[in-house]
Amino acid sequence: MAADTGATPAKAPQAQTFPIVVAARPLPAGQAIPADALRIEQLPINPTGAFRETAPLAGRVPVIDLGEGSPLLEGQLVSGLALRVAEGERAVAVKADEVMGVGNKVQPGDFVDVFLMLKSDGKDIDRSQARLLLSRKRVLAFGNASVDGLPSKAEKSGNQQAQQRAEATRTAVLAVPVDDVNRLTLAESSGRLVLALRNPADMSEPNPKLFAELPTALQPAPAKPGDPRRPPLEGLDRAQAGVTTADFVTGGKPGAVRPPIAVAQRAPSAGSGSGNRGGLQVEVIRGDRSETIRY
Template sequence: MRFGSIFMALVGLGVAGGSVYAARHYLDITDADLARAEQPAVVSVIAAAQDIPFGHPIEAHMLTTISWPSESVPSGSFTDVTNVIPAPGNPPRRAKRALSQGELLIRSKVSDFGEKVTIVQTLGDNSRAMAIKVDAETAVGGFVTPGDFVDVVLTQGRNEELRAVTILQNIRVIGVDQSSDEEVDKPMLYRTVTVEVTPEQSQRLALAQKAGTLSLSLRSLENVVDEPLDSLRLSDLLREKSPVAENAAPSATIRVRRGTDSVQEIEVN
């Protein structure tokens, strides 16, 4: 009788232990499944491993892969490096714009295999590229570089009839001489500056180059709202007095002391 009780007790313990083990195993599997379900699905997308200049051939060592949530991958992204790097002996893709390290490669930013990349591909809709003849004086000493914004000032006439007028404002520079690299940050001396203009602005610019000397005025980075500017003649500068506001005229102060009294200051104009 005692043996039967012990046997039943052992069977009961075995069943209980097996139930606990099965329950823990089930919970572990369920927790793992929930953890995987909570993590968003990701895919590997191609990005720049280093800065890639405009027009430069895209080579394998310039690329890397990064994980990206599959539901938010930008349209036109590359997920397979073989779609970016050509087969041996075939022409490469090129950067249609300067690419920064870590930036995703998107089809709109790179050329097709063997496609020619020119400055035209940096222009906006219905824009034109037009060159202006410049020198060190008219191009802000060579400090104008691709990506800057400038005003264009026309100077024409002779003697006292010499005048200056701003003919274009807030114009983007897209090239200097034969360079369109926006990463250039050193002053250079060059002979032409290429700017992005509308068709109507290109006509004004063509006439202005024939009419006189064009100078560039380098703008600040702040987005300032422009207003029309009147032309200025040399005769406007040749004044009898210097251009200082009358209320800013200097004044003199006289100090008066009467015996042991305190000093009194009298201001005279």
């Protein structure tokens, strides 16, 4: 019997695969990813930034639309400072310098009180005011450093002091409730802000019930007959209603600020015996003072 001389065919090498998290259904940009919208598949590729487990991805937000079966990558998801802003808050940048920032001792993660200084002109210096504007607000970023963990340019350079001298701090980013953003922006444009550093264990805050609420710039639409009583505006609704500079400065006191009023009067003629030239005289009223200008 002839011997079997046929060679046994070699097995084809099995392609290497990797467990990769993919979308189990389309994931729209800007919406949190549900836990049941993910699955793990064995793929022949292992892209940079891919995930091997679904748990860390639940609740993350994609920045682009992802189709079913698309691998999820770190670069496709929202990251950075936006993730450190709580619901109902907004990250707002204000101008900063060494004095405003407690001698540049403020650091990301600190809590500060925001004070406002409103200085009138030389004639109205008695009406200058300073007051607490916002209490116990979290600092998200100060200069180049931020709470999102990204190193500042100074840290990258290896010479922090030299870098700080070369690039002075110009902004501080605060986490502010959305209905307080209007007051903060008006305050920065109308006066000077000062940050007061506080111990994070100090939870004390002023009682808002002791002060009257500022009137809004936009008035709510009148309620229709029979409609239930509307609750006070708050959150985004109050933010959209806004506040005027006059109400912000005076606390909404009726008649506290009177805009300049020019009252034109015809000056007596030369023949009237007054001795004044004919012409126009204008009385300018500013608050409780008036001044007559003759033309």
